[in-house]
Amino acid sequence: MIEVSFEDKKIEVEPGTTLVDAAKAAGVYITTLCHNEQLEPYGACRICSVEIAEGERRRVVTACNYPVHKPVTVFTKSERTLRTRRVILEMMLARWPKVKVIQNMAKLAGVEEPRFAHPDRNESENACILCGLCVRICKEGLWHNVLAFEGRGPTRKVTQPFGEISPECTGCSACADICPTGAITMVDDPNHPADPARIRKAGQVVTREMILLDHQQALMRIVGTAHLVEIMNDYDLLPVNNYKFGDHPDAEKISSPHFRKKYFTQGVPDACYLGCNMACTKAVEGFELKTGPDQGKFVVVDGPEYETLGGSSNMGIFDPEWVIEMNYYCDTYGIDTISYATAMAFVMECYEAGVLNQERTGGLELPFGAADAAIEVLHQMAEGEGFGLTVGLGIRRMKKLFAEKYDADAAFLQDIGMEAKGLEYSEYVTKESLAQQGGYGIALKGAQHDEAWLIFMDMVNKQIPSFEDKAEALHYFPMWRTWFGLNGLCKLPWNDVEPEDNGEVDEPAKVPKHVDGYCNLVAGMTGKEVKPADLILQSERVYNFQRIFNLKMGFGKREHDVIPYRSAGPVTEEEYQSRAERYDGQLKEEQGLDPAAMSLAEKVAATRQWREDRYQKLLDAVYKRRGWTADGIPTLATAKRLGLDQMEGLTELLAAHGVKE
Amino acid sequence: MPKVTIENLSAIAAEAQEKHAAYKSILLVCAGTGCVSSGSLSFRDVLQKEIDNRELSSELKVVATGCNGFCAHGPICVVQPEGIFYQHLKARHVPELIEQHFVQGKPVEHLMYRAAKGERAIPLEKDIQFFAKQQTIALRNRGRLDPEDIADAIRRGAYQGLQKVLAEGIKAEALIDLILRSGIRGRGGGGFPTGIKWQTCRQASLERKETAYVVCNGDEGDPGAFMDRSIVEADPHAVIEGMILGALAVGAQEGLVYIRKEYPLALQRLYKAIDQAREWGLLGDDLMGSGMKFDIQVHQGAGAFVCGESTALMASMEGRAGEPRAKYVHTVEYGFRNAPTVLNNVETWASIPPIVSKGAEWFAAIGVGDVSQSPWGGSSGTKVFSLVGNVCNTGLVEVPMGISLREIVYDIGGGIPNGRKLKAIQSGGPSGGCLPESQLDLAVDFDTLQEAGSMMGSGGLIVMDDRTCMVDVARYFISFLMDESCGKCTPCREGLVAVHEVLTRITEGKGRREDLDLLEDLGAAMKEGSLCGLGQSAVNPVLSTLRYFREEYEAHINDGRCPAGACKALIRYTIDTETCNGCGACVKPCPTAAITGKLKQVHIIDQEACIQCGTCLDACNFDAVRVE
C-alpha cells in the first residue's frame, strides 16, 4: 500500500490506483470532465490537473490517469493547480460560453470574462466540448466505433464515418447518455414505440451495467458463457464421466482463461443481434480441422460455450482443440452439442460397464476420454452409418434397445441414462440441489435448465430451504423465464450481470431492478403500464396451456416428471465413495442413521431411498403451488383463473384424466 | 550474392576495397534530395554517358551518393581519392569536366567553390570552411558511398560493430554498459540517455517475459529539418546496423522504422538496403551465421508532426489515430503493442555502430561535460544540424557538442548574407526557442541550450537577420503548431488558438498592455497542463522571444510600431525624395503597380495600392525606399 496525502487528509492505496480514485476514497473532491468510471482514463480535458510532490520532484499531472506508485502529496488548492485549471477553463469558456458544465466549473474556478476572443466561439448551450466521452463509450464500452474524432488541432470534431448516420449504429444511445452537454440527439426508432425515451433509458441502464460490472461479475463480454466451466468445477457441478462426478483436475484445460488466452480471437462484439451490449458470442478463427469431411480446412468456429465444454468433460475429454472440432462438426451437421455429448457419456458408461463392447460399437473403443472414437461416432451419426446410427437414436431409445438386444439391466440403464421426457440432460450436476432436480424433471420440454436454474440459490446460498420455498421458486422462475421466450428476448442480461446493489434487495435471485426494467420496456413499447406480477400472469397462461398440450400428447402427468436417479444421487458404490464424507454426513444429520455401522451397499440404498422420497415430496409441493392436481395436471379452477377454460374440449380432456374441478 | 558471416566480413570489405581502388577516380555525385531537385540526376546520366562514350568506364566510376551536406551549392560532385569539390554542376559542364580534369589532368577551376565572388577557387573539399570545423560520426559516410550498394557500405566499415559484438561474444549487459559509458543521449529531441533507455527496456522485457521491440523514429516533422532524411538517404545501413545492435542489447526480434511518406527517396533506399541486408544474411533468421533472429519492417507515416511523439508514433504504427497518451506509463515498459519498446531517433541509431567499434571512451571524449559517472553529466559526441535561414552556407553540418553558436554561424555558415546583421538563432524545431546575438557564445549542448530558454531539439538551426520581427516569428511557429496539434487536449488545442489570436492582434497593432501577462498565463497553463511534449513546449517560441526581445513586443503594443519593419499592418513604404534618382528600377517589380514617377524624377508609392510586400525595398539600388 502506498500513502497519498492531500492538504488535510491521508489515505493508503494499492499501487497503480489513480489520483482521482485515491481522492475519492479519501473524500477529497477533484473536478473532472472527460473522465468516467465506465471508461479507461483518457486525460484529454486536463481540468483535473493537480500539482503533486513525489520526493523532491514537484509537477502538475492529471489526476484522472496518474497512477500512484510512490508516496505522493497532492496539492488540490496550490497556486499552480488553481492557475492551470483557471486558464484551461478560460480557454473553454472563450469557445463555449453557454455550456452549463463549463459555466459552472468556470464559476467555481473564479473565471469570469475570457481575455481573448475565440475565432470559433460557439453560442450553443449544447455545444460539443470535445471531451470524447461519446467516442470512447462507443468504442471501448460497446466496441462499435460508430463515433470518432475527425480533424487535427482546432478543426477537431466528433463525427460518424463520412459524416453520415452510420448503418452500424444500433441506436443504443449510450453516447447521448454520457454526453455532459446534451450535444447528441437520437433519431427516432423506425418501430415507432409509444415512448422511445423510456425504452432508451431502460436500455442505458443495462448498457452502463454491462460496461461497468460485467468484467467484475461474469466476463460474458470477454469469454461468454465459457466462464462457467471454472465456477462449476469449483462447486462440484461440472459433469464428469456421465454426471458421476462434479469436478476434474484437468478442467483447467477447457476453462475460459485458457480459451481467452489461446483460442478466442474476437476482440469485437459478436452478438446474436447487433444491438446487444452483452455480446457474449465468441469464436475461434483460423482453426485447422483434424478429422472428418472438412479435414485440413481452416474454419471459424462459433463457440465453444459452456454446455459444449461441460459436455466434453462429461465424456471425460479435456482437450480444448477437440472441443472446438466437436463444436464445429455439431454446428455443421445440425446436431445439438448437449444431446450428442450426454448421449455419448451414456454410451461410454455402458461401454465401461460391459453393456457395450467393440463388437457392438462396430470396432470402436469407447471408454470415457476416448476422444478420437467419440468424434468418429459424431461423423457416423451425420452420415447415418455404423454405430452412429445407434447413438443417433438418443438415450431413451438406446436404453430400450440395449435392454432388449443385449439383455442389459434395464433398471441400471434407467438410472444412468440422463434424459427426461426423451430429452438429454444439459450439463450440470444436480445431486445436491433438489430444486434443480425438479427444474429438470418438471420442465415441459424435457431435461433442460432453461426453465429454472436454481442450483446456486438452493445449494450454495441456501435461500430456499423448505419444500414450500423450493416450490415457490419452481413456480416463479419457470414462469419468469418463460416470459423471455414469449417476447423473443434473451434471458442472459437479466441475471448474468446484476446491479451493483442487488445483494441488498429483498429477493436478490429475482433481480428486481431488472424486472422493473423489463416493465419499462413493455410500457415504453406498448404505452400500457405493467407490473411484474402482470408479466408472470402472461407466462402462467402460456405455461399451463403447454402443460395441457403435453397432457393431450401423452406427456403431461406425474409419471412423466420422473428423473433418472443419477441426477438425484449416487447410483454406484464408486460414486458414493468419491463423496463419502458428504453422503455419510447426510445419513447422520438428515436421516439420523449411523454410517459407521452400515455396509457400503446399505449406505447407498438408504441414501437413495431418502433422496427419491424427497423428490416425490417436492413434486407434491410444486404441483400444489401451481394449482395442479397430485398427478401434475392443472385443475379446472386453475384453467378458469387463467382463462384457459375457453379451450375447446378442455373439460373433456381433464375429465378423461380424472380431473373434475 | 555472398552470405556475410562473422568470419568473412573483413574479406568482403577488402574485396570491395580492391575493386574500388582499381578505379583511377571515383566521381561521387550527390543524389540527396536537394541536389536531385536541382538536377543532379540528369547531370549524373550525362556524365555516365560521356564516360561510356569515351570508353573511360574502367577508369572512372560514377556513384550517386546521399546528401553531401553543402546543399546550397548543389548539384555537387566530389572526385576521390583527391577530394576535389565541384559545385553548381549542370549537364552542359560534362564534356569540359571530362576532357580537362580526367583526360588532361587539369581540374576545372571555375566549377570549384569560392568563399566569395572574385576570391580564389578552393579545390579540396576539406579546405572549404564549411567542412573544416565539422566532425562526422552519424554522417561518416555522407557523400562517400553508394547507398544502394551494400558492398560499398561494407567497404566503408558497415556491420563491423555487429561483427565485433558477435565475434567477441559481447553480452547484452556489456553492450548496454558500453552505450551508457559513451554518454550518448537521444538525438531526437529529448536528450534522454540511450543506455538508460535500453537498460530499462531490457529489465522490463526480462521481468515480464515479453519480447521487446526496437523502433527508429524517422518522422522528422520539424519544418526545414532534414538531418534524419539525409542520414537514411546517404547511409541506410548505419541505421540498420544500429538497430540490430539495439536489438541484441534488449533482446528484440523485430524492429520497425517509422518514416514519413513525404520522404520517397529515403524510403526507396531504406527498402533496398533492408532487402540487401536480408539477402546477405544481415537480417533474418540467422544473422551473420550467429543464430540471432532479427528483422526490420518499415512503417510509412502520413506526415503529422505529432506522430514523432513516442506514444502517438506507436498508436499510428498500431493502426490507430496518431494521438498521444499520457506517459505516466513509459513506452520503454509498455510501448508498441504494449510490449517493452526502445524508440530512438535515426541519428541516434546511426551513431551506435561507431561507438561499438571504436569504443565508449572514444565517443565520450568528444563533446562537453563529464559523462564518466552518468550520461547526464554532459553531452558527448557530435550533433547534426540543418543550418538554414539568413546564413551564407546553408546545409547539413555535424559538429562536436559544445561548439559555440558563433562558430556554427560564422565559421561554418559563413555569416549573414548581404552584409546584414544577425538578430537571432532559432534552435530546436518549431517549439524551440530564439536566442539573441548576445547568446552567440553559448556552447551548443543539451543542458546549456535548455537553460538559455531554447533546446537542442532534433537539430534545426534557423538564422535570422535584422529584418526579422520576433513577434511575427513567434506567430509563425505558433501557427504551425496550431495546425499540427492533434487536438486531443484542451490546453494545446485551445491554448494555441488563444496565443495565436493574441500574437495576431499584437502584430496588427491592436495589442493591449495586459497581453504580455496573458501570454505568460496561457503559456504556463499549456506548459503544465498539456498532455504531450508538443503542447508542453509549444509556447517556447513565445516565452523565449518575450525573454530576449520583450522591447520588440512592447514597441508593437505601446507605439504601434514594428521595429524590424516586417509587420505589414504597422508599416508604410515610402520613397525618400532626397535619395531617389528616378531610375525606375522599382516600378516594374511592384506587383500592384503602386509606384509611379517619370524617369529621372522622384517616384512615389500609392499607399492605397501598396500591399507592403517589400519588393521595392530589394529592387532599389540606392537605398531610397524607407520603411516606417
Ligand SMILES: Cc1cc2nc3c(=O)[nH]c(=O)nc-3n(C[C@H](O)[C@H](O)[C@H](O)COP(=O)(O)O)c2cc1C
Ligand atoms: C511533438 C513531438 C514531435 C517529435 N518528433 C520527433 C521526430 O520527428 N523525430 C524524433 O526522432 N523524435 C521526435 N520526438 C521525440 C520522440 O518522442 C522521442 O523522444 C525520440 O524519438 C526518442 O529517440 P532518441 O532518444 O534517440 O532521441 C518528438 C517529440 C514530440 C513531443
Ligand code: SF4
Ligand atoms: S499537447 Fe497537443 S499534440 Fe499533444 S496531445 Fe495535447 S493536443 Fe495533442
Ligand code: FES
Ligand atoms: S478529467 Fe482528467 S483530463 Fe479530463
Ligand code: FES
Ligand atoms: S542534397 Fe546534395 S548536398 Fe545536400
